[in-house]
Amino acid sequence: MTETQPQVVAPVIDTAEGTIVYEQPLNERMRTFMRLDFLYNQALYQSEIATSASARAAMSHLLDILAITTRSDMRSDALKELERHFAHLNDFQSRPGVDAARLKTIIANLGRLRGDLMNAGSAFLQPIRDSEFLNAIKLRSAIPGGTCEFDLPEYFCWLNQPAEARLQAFGQWLGLLRPLCDAIAELLWLTRQAGRTRQETAKGGVFMIGFDRDAPAQLLRIALPAQLNLFPEISGGGQHRCNVRFLKWSGLAARPAQIEEDVPFCLTICA
Secondary structure, eight states, X not given: OOTTSOEEOEEEEETTTTXXXXXXXXXXXXXXXXXXXXXXHXXXXXXXXXXXXXXXXXXXXXXXXXXXXXXXXXHHHXXXXXXXXXXXXXXXXXXXXXXXXXXXXXXXXXXXXXXXXXXXXXXXXXXXXXXXXXXXXXXXXXXXXXXXXXXXXXXXXXXXXXXXXXXXXXXXXXXXXXXXXXXHHHHHHHHHHTOEEEEEEEBTTEEEEEOOTTSOOOXXXXXXXXXXXXXXXXXXXXXXXXXXXXXXXXXXXXXXXEOOSOEEEEEEEEO
16 A cells, blocks of 8 residues: 555445444455455355346356456465464463363364365366356456347356256356355454454544554454444555545535544454
């Protein structure tokens, strides 16, 4: 992150508490994990709806996942993070006051996820990457409207097959991704759970966050009451700090403006 490239953090709406939790990843690995988790959940949701429109949406998410996993070795990154959390959690076993049963359950779950991911093998996505059907859709997807029925009659034919056939196909494709995406979902949960939360106030709508040099932060979480219609924008001032300013959302026709009043918010830094 740089001063000239502010980033609006991703929101997670907590309707039960009436707050919106905005999340900002602080390194490339966490950014990729969060994008992959988002796309996978969207693909799962859309693939279970028995309409051709939802199938198109699920296909788009699936192709985005393939694009991300092609650019980097996500399996290796996930295994490294699993090992890091293993080492960290094992250190807690000898500490007093630890819920031993809960810790044992978490460690066992990590072991299962690690085993599933290792057993999947390094070429676990090769069947999807080698699919001529998916590659044809991927190629045309780069063109706006390029997956129309006259561009891809085979795709159009598949979209008009019985819903059960589409559900079965997505079940196979997403099933290959499951060991990786389940591991990443658990890693994101552990990262969020390990965060330390505190109440802060942004004076005049601006706040600077400093990070512990000995424990690099991976994720920021900023919680705001939903009714305030505020959102944070983050710009990095360096490796060990970042700046936050709060903007007011005033509708689609108005440009968001920085608020000048003090803004109380809840800050969680996850290492």
